[in-house]
Amino acid sequence: MKKEEFHTFKEILKQPDSWQIIYSDITAVNDTSSSGKFRVFKNGDFDEIIFFGCGSSYNLSQSASFFARHLAKTSCSIAVPSSELLTNPDLYFRGDRKYLAVGFSRSGETSESVEVAKILRAKNNVTLFAFSCRQESSLCKLADACYACPDAVENSIVMTISFSSMLLAFCAIFAKSMGNPQILKDIENLIKYARENLLSVNSLAQDYVGKNNFSSFFAL
Template sequence: MHTYNEIKSQADQLQRTYDLLREMKFDQNSVDQVLFTGCGTSFYLASSAAKIYQSVTGQLTAAVPASELFLHESTLIVPGKKYLIVGISRSGTTSEIILALEHVKGKSDIQTLAVTCNSGTPMEDLADQVIALDHISEKSVVMTQSFTNMLFALQLYSAKQANSVEDLEQLKRVPAIVQEALSDENNVKSLADDHSKQRFIFLGSGSYNGLAKEATLKLKEMTQTECESYSSLEFRHGPISIVDESTAVILLAQIETAAYDQELVKDIRSLGGHVLVVGPVVDKFETNEIIRLTDTINDRNRHAVYLPALQLIAYHRAISLGFDPDKPRNLTQVVKL
């Protein structure tokens, strides 16, 4: 299975991404705002990357779907302000990204950075600067290691732009931590194989909300399972009404959210929901299942460590239901208008 192999080989690829970004140099022209943009999975990546970049650099950011840049420019671009647009596309050929970059090409107040897994593409030709991860060459339709590595590359880019030695030192450790996280699939597989769970909810806040949305998309793409994602504490405001014994909730726990995670889990379980918590939690944390992740690096540098578990839930669920993860229904590797 291409999908499985690409999930399991992520640690080695992350190391190659680290080695590549460590040597790259970038322009640091002053801008008023950085806009991160993509489509589908790449937009969810942009959502996380924008919040990480703002946290690390102190620079104002936003994440927007690529189509918004050419359909509704006036809602995003203020005349007289300077922007950096970070376009994200695995293939480098996604139609809306190309249209967006063409739309802003040549505008004096707009700089562009392309992040892709393929050099020599139209996207590269349109951008002022490029991060091309040519070592990522997925055969699967769904994005797995490409998502993880492009996000990791943008974390390294953020740390370099801020000259943050602490963040760079923590990110240096991520490939080894991911390798360790990939060593045990038992919790993931047991939940994925439980056919009594018909509805899946992914919860994550801050820069982890993009990961929750991506996990939802992976499960939907591979299995057509009914699934949704929410910002963690927002889940109480209406959506919690759908929780019952057939509901599985996957909470992306963080050090920042520790004071609130336990009570949220208790509320969900009191309604019959089954909760898998992924992240750093205290020893006596009460839930159904836990995948413990390291607390030795901070929240804004730990994202890549969550992704293998989230991707493997979708993969093992697909296998359990008799789907082929390599051939998701109605999908192709590149979407072109």
């Protein structure tokens, strides 16, 4: 089987196209107004941001949390596994603070994350924003607002294009809500760079592997 026939290989190379669709979608609409679905990210509307997800989506949450801490320096931001929030929600959500909860799930049907969303819906001081690749998923339906990444549905078992697309979507929405045009410009430049250089990275990897007598190797 040729590498071009593998789902994962095709999805990795497709990433810049997916990112461009997401970036254009987010930046094209003035949706940070009081009625817009991105308004929940406006600085000052919350005391703390809590990101959650399972498995790779939890790793995604950690990256999103780091970005949020960098951009919204006055807000506390942490990433928590969905299973931990499901077991101990009151340790993380206090009644005297306002929270923005941000959940990530490729399918939007991850059982622990969906159950967390159900718990958060009952809390008046929590606003839930979900990121998924399926608009009609349970997580999106439970959330106060949701962004479903167009063109990021994948066939690979391990997250590829969905991981990077959901992270880029969050970064673009958050930067736009924070009024940071430089970050948006950086994202635009990243997409352009990836489109121009992604194939050459594959060639470099093949050349490196070909020059070394590896008995086995893993790509993560």
